[in-house]
Amino acid sequence: MKNFREMKRQGEKITALTAYDYPTARLLDESGIDIILVGDSVGMVVLGYEDTTRVTLSEMLHHTRTVARGVKHALLVADMPIHTYETPEQAVATARQLVDAGAQAVKLEGGVNRVPQIEAITREGIPFMAHIGMLPQSVREEGGYKVKGRTQSEAEALLADAQAVERAGAFSVVLEIVLAEIVKQITRAIEIPTIGIGSGEHCDGQILVTHDLIGLFPWFTPKFVSPQARVADEIRRAAAAFIEQTRNGPRI
Numbered sequence: 001m002k003n004f005r006e007m008k009r010q011g012e013k014i015t016a017l018t019a020y021d022y023p024t025a026r027l028l029d030e031s032g033i034d035i036i037l038v039g040d041s042v043g044m045v046v047l048g049y050e051d052t053t054r055v056t057l058s059e060m061l062h063h064t065r066t067v068a069r070g071v072k073h074a075l076l077v078a079d080m081p082i083h084t085y086e087t088p089e090q091a092v093a094t095a096r097q098l099v100d101a102g103a104q105a106v107k108l109e110g111g112v113n114r115v116p117q118i119e120a121i122t123r124e125g126i127p128f129m130a131h132i133g134m135l136p137q138s139v140r141e142e143g144g145y146k147v148k149g150r151t152q153s154e155a156e157a158l159l160a161d162a163q164a165v166e167r168a169g170a171f172s173v174v175l176e177i178v179l180a181e182i183v184k185q186i187t188r189a190i191e192i193p194t195i196g197i198g199s200g201e202h203c204d205g206q207i208l209v210t211h212d213l214i215g216l217f218p219w220f221t222p223k224f225v226s227p228q229a230r231v232a233d234e235i236r237r238a239a240a241a242f243i244e245q246t247r248n249g250p251r252i
């Protein structure tokens with residue numbers, strides 16, 4: 001595992017993208033990405049669920065095994081899906097299953113409220129990535145994907161979350177759609193790297209859902225993403241060319 005704290009100290013930005021299948025994992029790995037996350041975003045961009053709250057552990061294990069076959073260099077992190085870390089014991093059992101499936105580290109959503117689970121996981125020697133800010137597994141209670149850190153109390157709670165997950169042994173923390181000014185304060189206040197998604201430039205690294213980056217989920221693109229490719233358009237073009245050629249091309 002790379003020394004991510006050292007990368008932060010040296011000002012070397014950390015790069016992370018999601019993968020859910022073998023070819024994408026292998027392509028990202030060959031591109032030199034630092035971290036590949038088997039995110040529970042698989043539920044939305046691959047499985048067609050409305051949000052991540054229906055993703056099961058068996059789906060995460062299946063995709064983790066698939067991705068693991070394509071990764072040689074990057075750190076492979078797997079998400080712990082909703083309702084699989086209600087207690088420290090359950091969290092450890094879930095983390096172990098993901099590690100057995102090929103993950104080198106695990107991630108779950110929450111800060112201060114999940115410290116017993118995080119401590120239990122790190123005590124087992126399983127590297128742990130935290131995730132605070134907007135928590136997609138709570139999107140239903142929250143009523144949408146809302147920016148975090150707008151009020152003083154929210155900002156204070158975020159800082160407390162970041163410090164708590166660092167103390168509990170996390171090697172890094174994802175900050176999802178957090179106000180840039182608060183991100184700056186958090187990044188300065190802790191020694192583990194902050195990895196941002198929709199949280200501006202003051203993080204020690206950035207993570208994106210690969211489908212958003214490459215334009216493979218054209219029905220919805222978060223506002224903070226600037227796609228670097230239009231893969232959905234290419235698929236449509238290739239399919240249309242095949243259909244046209246098959247229906248109207250020369251008969252052999």
Ligand code: KIV
Binds near residue numbers: 038039174208
């Ligand atoms: O599930 C996921 O893909 C994630 C990242 C976007 C941080 O948690």
